[in-house]
Amino acid sequence: MNNNLQNIPEHIAIIMDGNGRWAEEQGKERIYGHQNGVQAVRNAIEAAGEAGVKFLTLYAFSTENWNRPKEEIDALMGLLVKAIQNEMDNLMSNNVRLQAIGNLFSLPIECQNELKDAIEQTKKNSGLTVVLALSYSGRWEIVNAVKEIIKHDVNENEITENSFATFLNTKYIPDPDILIRTGRERRISNFLLWQIAYTELFFPNILWPDFKKEDLFEIIAEFQTRQRRFGKTGAQVQSEI
Numbered sequence: 001m002n003n004n005l006q007n008i009p010e011h012i013a014i015i016m017d018g019n020g021r022w023a024e025e026q027g028k029e030r031i032y033g034h035q036n037g038v039q040a041v042r043n044a045i046e047a048a049g050e051a052g053v054k055f056l057t058l059y060a061f062s063t064e065n066w067n068r069p070k071e072e073i074d075a076l077m078g079l080l081v082k083a084i085q086n087e088m089d090n091l092m093s094n095n096v097r098l099q100a101i102g103n104l105f106s107l108p109i110e111c112q113n114e115l116k117d118a119i120e121q122t123k124k125n126s127g128l129t130v131v132l133a134l135s136y137s138g139r140w141e142i143v144n145a146v147k148e149i150i151k152h153d154v155n156e157n158e159i160t161e162n163s164f165a166t167f168l169n170t171k172y173i174p175d176p177d178i179l180i181r182t183g184r185e186r187r188i189s190n191f192l193l194w195q196i197a198y199t200e201l202f203f204p205n206i207l208w209p210d211f212k213k214e215d216l217f218e219i220i221a222e223f224q225t226r227q228r229r230f231g232k233t234g235a236q237v238q239s240e241i
């Protein structure tokens, strides 16, 4: 593990891509890849917790994933319910708080209930917060925020970047410092569009089921070498340190 305790990222977001190809490369059904993706989720949670990260957001099911074959959707939802049940003791003993973002009411009722219970049970935990993005897309979230603003009759003069962000699902969550996408693709795929304005992007050349704790530690170590300027010059940033 990386021993540099300076500049630990507060929030890491992950697009967990490549489960289907991982399985297909072994001549197996796509769901076999998702099943093995659960161990990679465990690895990411453990590594983030050990590194002192405060928020880990996982893109578990996108709005667009509803277009997949029903069989795969059902299997993914079932896997999610089972994973939450199996991991509850682990989450509690590791002081992990669970949260979720997305159009949660569109999920199967069993999934909604399991999620609600897990969120309730872990709400007092003060270590890592794991945020599951489910039936989530960045554009859906932004449109939803606009609808809420209209519903609340907010005056035009009151709308700023900060006030707008309070209508997003992520209102209590800082913007990600790091966004990781596995699966050998380099795109954002409608994830956290508002929140990643100044996020550092990482595209490790692996498929999600192969993601290990060491992969996260390596990414954090590289993040610590990057200078984030947020639109300022390098000299300005240096003078602020």
Ligand code: FPP
Residues within 6 Å of the ligand: 016, 017, 018, 019, 020, 021, 022, 030, 034, 035, 037, 038, 041, 058, 059, 060, 061, 062, 065, 076, 079, 080, 083, 084, 132, 183, 208
């Ligand atoms: C993308 O791989 C992965 C998903 C759509 C689902 C991710 C789900 C899990 C890792 C399992 C359950 C999650 C939790 C939080 C317990 P893909 O199917 O798009 O892969 P491909 O690009 O190779 O087809």
